[in-house]
Amino acid sequence: MMTSKKELIALQFPFFEDQYEENFQKLISHIKKTPTGSVVVAPELCLTNFSFDKMQEAADFGQIALETLKELSYDKVIAFTLTEKIEDKFYNSAKILHNGKVVHSQPKAKLFKFGDEDKYFQPGDEENIKIVEVDGVRYAILICFEIRFIKFWERLQGADIILIPALWGKLRKEQFEAITKSMAIINQAFVIASDSSNSDMASSSGIITPFGEEFRDDSSEYITLSADLKEIKKMRRYMDIGIS
Numbered sequence: 744m745m746t747s748k749k750e751l752i753a754l755q756f757p758f759f760e761d762q763y764e765e766n767f768q769k770l771i772s773h774i775k776k777t778p779t780g781s782v783v784v785a786p787e788l789c790l791t792n793f794s795f796d797k798m799q800e801a802a803d804f805g806q807i808a809l810e811t812l813k814e815l816s817y818d819k820v821i822a823f824t825l826t827e828k829i830e831d832k833f834y835n836s837a838k839i840l841h842n843g844k845v846v847h848s849q850p851k852a853k854l855f856k857f858g859d860e861d862k863y864f865q866p867g868d869e870e871n872i873k874i875v876e877v878d879g880v881r882y883a884i885l886i887c888f889e890i891r892f893i894k895f896w897e898r899l900q901g902a903d904i905i906l907i908p909a910l911w912g913k914l915r916k917e918q919f920e921a922i923t924k925s926m927a928i929i930n931q932a933f934v935i936a937s938d939s940s941n942s943d944m945a946s947s948s949g950i951i952t953p954f955g956e957e958f959r960d961d962s963s964e965y966i967t968l969s970a971d972l973k974e975i976k977k978m979r980r981y982m983d984i985g986i987s
Contacts, residue, residue, distance in 0.1 A: 755948035816840035
């Protein structure tokens with residue numbers, strides 16, 4: 744690893760289908776106050792929300808916003824999802840940005856049928872769920888509903904930091920907290936969970952350490968933890984379950 748110290752940041756703010764520009768400016772304002780070298784996760788579809796009735800407009804806006812967000816990633820890692828059109832089909836695509844580039848793109852493989860996602864989005868390839876190394880740190884990302892699938896947890900083993908952009912409903916708030924905490928413990932990794940704070944969403948965003956310590960704050964749009972990545976190796980030595 745290049746450095747053992749990282750500022751981990753989970754963003755948690757409301758965003759709406761009819762306020763694309765306002766959503767974007769909110770995201771930009773938070774990213775601009777993050778320190779150099781930080782890792783920032785924003786909620787799922789934070790630019791446009793689902794926007795099922797105007798998918799093309801959402802996809803077009805996402806591509807414009809992406810160019811600005813790449814510029815903001817020169818000294819940090821930024822993760823979020825957006826509506827993306829690929830070969831005439833729409834995807835809910837996670838992006839990891841660093842140094843002005845998209846270093847990883849991962850369309851959501853498991854769509855939430857209760858929310859009608861499967862009627863509007865194409866599922867991505869599960870093979871895209873993998874560990875990506877950036878400056879010596881190993882990252883992996885799961886999008887909201889995907890965290891329920893144990894088979895994906897196995898694909899993340901060995902990641903140092905797991906990124907979770909989410910639009911997770913309030914009715915299943917306790918489940919979101921339990922799953923994200925368990926993921927950190929089982930994978931012996933830091934987890935950054937970023938959920939919407941819309942009135943019908945769970946919030947519950949935060950950072951969980953490899954030891955299972957939780958840092959959450961439903962009242963804040965900006966949750967941060969100065970993390971020592973040495974905790975990962977320490978936990979894996981202390982509780983050796985075969986993760987290197």
